[in-house]
Amino acid sequence: MRKVFVITAREYIAAVRTKAFIVTIVLMPVLMTGGVLAHALLEGQVDTTDRTIAVVDRSGLLAGALVTAAEKRNEEAVYEPKTGKKIQPAYHIKIVPPNNKDPQAQSLELSDLVRRNQIHAFLDIGPDAVFPPQAEAEAEAKEAKEGRVPPNVRIAYHAEGAALDPVRGWLRTAVNDAIRELRLKKADLNPSTVAYVTQTAPVEPMGLVSIDEATGQVRQAQTSTELDVIIMPIIIVMLMFLMITIGATPLINSVIEEKMQRIAEVLLGSVTPFQLMMGKLIGSVGVALTVVSVYVIGGLIAVQRMGLADRVPYELLPWMGAYLVAAILMFGSMFVAIGAACNDLKEAQSLMLPVWIVVCLPLFVWMNVAREPLSSFSTGISLVPFFTPMLMLIRQSMPETIPAWQPWAGLAGVVIMTVILVWLAGRIFRIGILMQGKPPKLGELARWAIRG
Amino acid sequence: MNAVELQDVTKTFGSTVAVDSLSLAVPGGCVYGFIGPNGSGKTTTLRMIMNIYYPDRGSIRVFGEELHGAWTDRIGYLPEERGLYKKMKLGELLRFYGRLKNAANVNAEVDRWLERFDLADWADKKVEALSKGMSQKAQFIAAVVARPQMVILDEPFSGLDPVNVEVLKDAVLDLQTNGTTVIFSTHDMNTAEKMCDYIFMIFKGRKVLDGTLSSIQDQYGDDTIRVRIDGDHSVLRDIPGVSRVNDYGQLQELRTSNGTDTQEILAAVMARARVRHFEVARPSLHDIFVRIAGPEAREVQHA
Numbered sequence: 069m070r071k072v073f074v075i076t077a078r079e080y081i082a083a084v085r086t087k088a089f090i091v092t093i094v095l096m097p098v099l100m101t102g103g104v105l106a107h108a109l110l111e112g113q114v115d116t117t118d119r120t121i122a123v124v125d126r127s128g129l130l131a132g133a134l135v136t137a138a139e140k141r142n143e144e145a146v147y148e149p150k151t152g153k154k155i156q157p158a159y160h161i162k163i164v165p166p167n168n169k170d171p172q173a174q175s176l177e178l179s180d181l182v183r184r185n186q187i188h189a190f191l192d193i194g195p196d197a198v199f200p201p202q203a204e205a206e207a208e209a210k211e212a213k214e215g216r217v218p219p220n221v222r223i224a225y226h227a228e229g230a231a232l233d234p235v236r237g238w239l240r241t242a243v244n245d246a247i248r249e250l251r252l253k254k255a256d257l258n259p260s261t262v263a264y265v266t267q268t269a270p271v272e273p274m275g276l277v278s279i280d281e282a283t284g285q286v287r288q289a290q291t292s293t294e295l296d297v298i299i300m301p302i303i304i305v306m307l308m309f310l311m312i313t314i315g316a317t318p319l320i321n322s323v324i325e326e327k328m329q330r331i332a333e334v335l336l337g338s339v340t341p342f343q344l345m346m347g348k349l350i351g352s353v354g355v356a357l358t359v360v361s362v363y364v365i366g367g368l369i370a371v372q373r374m375g376l377a378d379r380v381p382y383e384l385l386p387w388m389g390a391y392l393v394a395a396i397l398m399f400g401s402m403f404v405a406i407g408a409a410c411n412d413l414k415e416a417q418s419l420m421l422p423v424w425i426v427v428c429l430p431l432f433v434w435m436n437v438a439r440e441p442l443s444s445f446s447t448g449i450s451l452v453p454f455f456t457p458m459l460m461l462i463r464q465s466m467p468e469t470i471p472a473w474q475p476w477a478g479l480a481g482v483v484i485m486t487v488i489l490v491w492l493a494g495r496i497f498r499i500g501i502l503m504q505g506k507p508p509k510l511g512e513l514a515r516w517a518i519r520g
Numbered sequence: 521m522n523a524v525e526l527q528d529v530t531k532t533f534g535s536t537v538a539v540d541s542l543s544l545a546v547p548g549g550c551v552y553g554f555i556g557p558n559g560s561g562k563t564t565t566l567r568m569i570m571n572i573y574y575p576d577r578g579s580i581r582v583f584g585e586e587l588h589g590a591w592t593d594r595i596g597y598l599p600e601e602r603g604l605y606k607k608m609k610l611g612e613l614l615r616f617y618g619r620l621k622n623a624a625n626v627n628a629e630v631d632r633w634l635e636r637f638d639l640a641d642w643a644d645k646k647v648e649a650l651s652k653g654m655s656q657k658a659q660f661i662a663a664v665v666a667r668p669q670m671v672i673l674d675e676p677f678s679g680l681d682p683v684n685v686e687v688l689k690d691a692v693l694d695l696q697t698n699g700t701t702v703i704f705s706t707h708d709m710n711t712a713e714k715m716c717d718y719i720f721m722i723f724k725g726r727k728v729l730d731g732t733l734s735s736i737q738d739q740y741g742d743d744t745i746r747v748r749i750d751g752d753h754s755v756l757r758d759i760p761g762v763s764r765v766n767d768y769g770q771l772q773e774l775r776t777s778n779g780t781d782t783q784e785i786l787a788a789v790m791a792r793a794r795v796r797h798f799e800v801a802r803p804s805l806h807d808i809f810v811r812i813a814g815p816e817a818r819e820v821q822h823a
Contacts, residue, residue, distance in 0.1 A: 074616065333601070334603070336570075337663075338617070
């Protein structure tokens with residue numbers, strides 16, 4: 069056993085002391101949260117060039133309202149009120165009298181203006197856009213709801229990249245406001261009454277009420293946002309995946325290094341192949357636990373600062389540790405066996421693919437598991453040893469209470485699977501580590517594992 | 521007591537028989553040379569003694585006991601193809617190897633060897649910075665740092681310059697003086713002749729020679745004549761009683777047929793050229809090696 073720890077210590081120090089490790093430990097969370105950060109940073113970056121929108125109003129009812137709405141917007145939203153800095157483009161409405169003899173020619177003419185950047189876009193409002201026949205309008209609304217374009221387009225926004233254009237979003241609101249006002253007036257209804265009548269009443273998501281054990285008082289339920297519910301599974305999935313990447317994958321490199329640099333034989337003069345493999349596996353568990361401690365402690369401090377300390381599910385931390393250790397051993401042993409069987413990374417990659425698919429699968433299904441932790445699909449898949457570390461933990465982190473035996477059963481399954489895989493990997497490792505030449509096929513690996 | 525005893529050991533890989541019913545005894549405290557062509561089973565045998573490979577048949581006893589994992593702590597091993605962790609510091613690496621053997625006083629021992637091999641200044645440098653000769657010396661230290669009772673050195677001198685060969689040779693002989701059994705394999709017959717108490721040759725998985733140098737040479741008798749002559753060497757061909765001429769350029773080695781009188785050969789050579797040197801000798805180890813494993817042996821086998 070002492071020899072295993074000598075190997076472990078070397079492996080651990082070799083991994084932790086590299087610059088790459090420190091870079092990874094810092095960079096990985098940055099990369100993972102990078103998308104969100106980049107989005108937040110870039111949100112303020114808006115093209116503030118003013119836009120001119122030509123409006124061909126064949127109904128003769130809307131153009132004036134649009135001009136007013138644009139002016140109002142230009143006054144309120146374009147400049148930051150405190151600094152006077154321009155933060156949004158101004159919209160200018162240019163009314164174009166409709167050419168009813170040849171509407172096609174007019175559309176072409178306006179399109180050319182857009183192409184030459186003289187105007188940003190043009191809006192074509194049909195003659196009965198404000199008051200379409202009711203039956204037709206209902207049918208069209210139904211079509212639109214089902215995601216189809218109705219055959220009769222009454223209001224068309226023409227621009228380059230029209231679908232994603234923020235101008236279209238603003239125009240839709242402005243046009244609809246104007247139409248609604250006209251329709252209400254025609255029906256002789258008071259707009260403010262209608263607004264009150266159609267107002268949506270919110271339904272707030274709240275957690276369950278519980279009793280505070282210290283005071284015996286009923287503790288009020290906390291409001292829970294969608295983010296609250298989804299944030300734990302995201303953290304779990306990311307952290308687990310990250311740990312397997314940081315902890316287990318370097319094993320493949322280090323085994324290949326030992327094999328190709330002919331270090332393995334020197335080591336095997338002193339230790340058995342199984343001791344060597346176990347030493348390496350335990351070393352990488354140590355590396356993963358180091359990283360996860362850094363993140364968890366850092367996370368806890370951050371949460372404390374934000375005053376959210378009581379939202380942390382502390383009871384999950386031991387489970388997380390146990391699953392993490394098992395996951396690294398389970399996947400690590402597969403990587404070790406593959407590394408021992410191959411001569412370089414390129415050869416290893418094709419053998420690694422199936423393992424990676426297994427590692428990554430929870431990334432594709434975790435949403436479903438988080439949404440319905442009690443469904444039979446979630447229960448079943450979280451009891452498959454390869455997926456238990458991520459998916460069972462997600463189910464445990466959800467507000468729904470899962471049967472108490474399931475995490476234990478999952479853990480037992482993972483431990484049994486780990487023991488089997490480590491044992492099989494040991495047999496492959498012993499044969500592979502001193503073997504040179506053509507890499508074995510999966511079938512040969514299986515034969516090594518079975519015959520020993 | 522014998523340090524190593526092999527009884528009828530056989531090892532096969534797939535359909536290839538790497539070692540075939542090999543029996544062997546290495547007396548304690550001696551220097552034991554393993555020779556044999558590439559691929560003849562040397563390394564496989566050494567790996568079996570190291571307990572890295574398990575024999576299919578037969579028994580291996582080290583220091584009188586059947587092999588078990590822990591015994592390898594008493595054996596230092598320098599494999600033929602060897603590597604060091606490139607990113608580790610030299611001193612650290614050697615201490616690591618020492619600890620793997622459960623050695624006592626690892627630090628002092630590492631310092632002593634680094635000093636002896638003139639590597640003390642390199643202890644804190646990374647292995648990748650070492651020259652080839654230095655890293656070979658480092659590998660030797662790795663094999664002996666745990667003060668083993670026996671060292672197995674697979675080609676310890678290959679690729680070294682003469683100065684480093686001297687340094688390493690002295691170190692090996694010192695180990696022997698201190699009672700360590702040394703088994704080493706080599707392709708350099710000169711070294712084997714000069715250093716080994718016993719020589720063992722393996723060819724195609726079978727033992728073909730085993731014993732002291734002189735007992736091996738005795739099997740062949742004084743059948744070799746070394747000649748230097750002035751002028752054209754081709755006159756040495758077709759001398760009656762000479763079965764083979766080996767041309768080394770400056771020196772010619774003649775092998776006599778059984779029962780030939782060397783005086784007659786001398787007369788024949790003198791009749792053809794001016795003789796500067798004429799020596800009747802036992803065959804060199806090199807010559808014996810080539811006779812067993814060279815093209816000549818193949819001719820005999822095919823005939």
